[in-house]
Amino acid sequence: MKTLKSLLYIVGLPVILLVLWYLATAFGEKNFFVPTPALLAETFVETWTWDRMTTDVFPSLVRLFWGILGSIVIGMVGGLLIGSVRWLRALLEPTMEFFRAIPPTVLIPVLMLLIGIGDDMKVAVIIAGAVWPILLNTIEGVRAMDEVLSDTTHTYGIKGFNRVRYLILPSAMPQIMAGIRQSLSIALILMVISEMFAASSGLGFTIVQFQRSFAIPEMWSGIVLLGIIGVLLSFVFQLVERVVLRWYHGLREIENAA
């Protein structure tokens, strides 16, 4: 009963939107740019065949994966360093604000010149945008270290790598996960955008191709696919977060109950 209820909550809004869309397209005025749900579904199945998956979707996802992984590694390692070393923070923080303000999309031509038009460039574009939330959240998480916990590890002589592993990293983890969550959607957007320039494959490239050749239902089906990827990404993230931050959610629940 309970699962049924939560299932209804999940599909409720999508169903309502689909019905509205159906009513508007089937009974309203015909519009070349907006297909009916049935046509879109048909086109979706026809367009995203296994062939297309291997030539366009999977390469995109691989680039997305490397971009996210690169952002997490660079963001966390950099954040741990900048967060714990005071002079490094003083040195880098103003400059970081400058680079953070640059939209990664304007870097695409520059990166094309510097590292070519291959996958490296696309991964670099994703990292250039997605690294920031992770980096800044990690810095904040490290800085917000509880003083008593920090004193405790000092009195027990826990330092160096053990301090990072047992104290700094876990205590910053709630913030780091919040950063990763933001980065995921940025990475997806940048994956599409990076493929719109000088690319010959990929989701972004395909969608732009459809758009330019007025294959309107096909274009919409690509957008739907992007949405599905976004939902799956967030689903995977939630699974990971539930395991990594189990202690944190438990702690919060008890604090809120008290």
Added chain:
Amino acid sequence: MQPDPHSAAGDHRAAGIPASEPTIPTQEGTEDMTPDQISTEGTVSSQGGVAETPDGLLTVGKTLPDGEAMLAVRNLKKVYHTDGGDIEAVRNLTFDLPQGQLACLVGPSGSGKTTLLKCISGLLAPTAGEVTLHGKKVTGPPKSMAVVFQEYGRSLFPWMRVRDNVELPLKNQGVDKAKRDELVDNALEAVGLAHVPKSYPWQLSGGMQQRVAIARAVAYQPEVLLMDEPFAAVDAQTRADLEDLVRSVWKQLGVSVLFVTHDIDESVYLGERVIILSSSPTVIQQDVLIDLPEERDQLETRSSQRFSELRHHVYEQIQLAKKGFRPEDALAK
């Protein structure tokens, strides 16, 4: 040079000396200066003395000849430099902690107790003076010292289960697995928590969390155990249990314990000695010997005549400190 204070007191009482008379026969220290404010009920022996320090003539705690003390605090001073000017939290503290003693530090709120403890544990560098452990100057947290903080909720790692929390300092030291398991099991057993190793600390009550913190300190096998108002945040009934726990752990392990508290009853009940601190800037006001029987019991001990005498005395001293009484001013007179 010190007459036996107990027999002397007995005489006074027997002779029916009126309350206004100076009846505390301690040889030195602060009582002489404020005779009218001192209890006349029992007598309390002050173990401290007076010494010439860099900060002038001051009362100091009991000290031992060089090299005999386990933990020695000498002319410890801590001044915080802030934008609003310097704040002298601790002016001058001198006392020794012999091997295996349980000493309580009690003082009015804001008397720099936590500052003192942080200096002793090597977390804060003193402005002047020094702390030595086995004759070696403390410059960082020493290996043979463990600290139990007041904020149990913030001193345990919330991402680790109870057992992992207790085990971590040992793991960090590279103690092998078999030895580690043994130490952790024994420590959890000693604090009565053998049944919850798999819980997270935040799933436990406050008193139990503080037990975990004590177990962690016990498993670490320190020579000196510092406790910074460890029971200030637990309820009264739990507190009584934890006090007895500290006494039993102390006896079992033979560690030296320095127990900081603002609770006068607690300090008298627990300690073999109560060091009374003045209000800030802190100096030692008195170093009182607690001559209660070795075996303490929440009911018997607390209702005994001697307990109430000692409690009365410490309470009066704390009241004096709160009113801004300065031991050094009294000495200067």
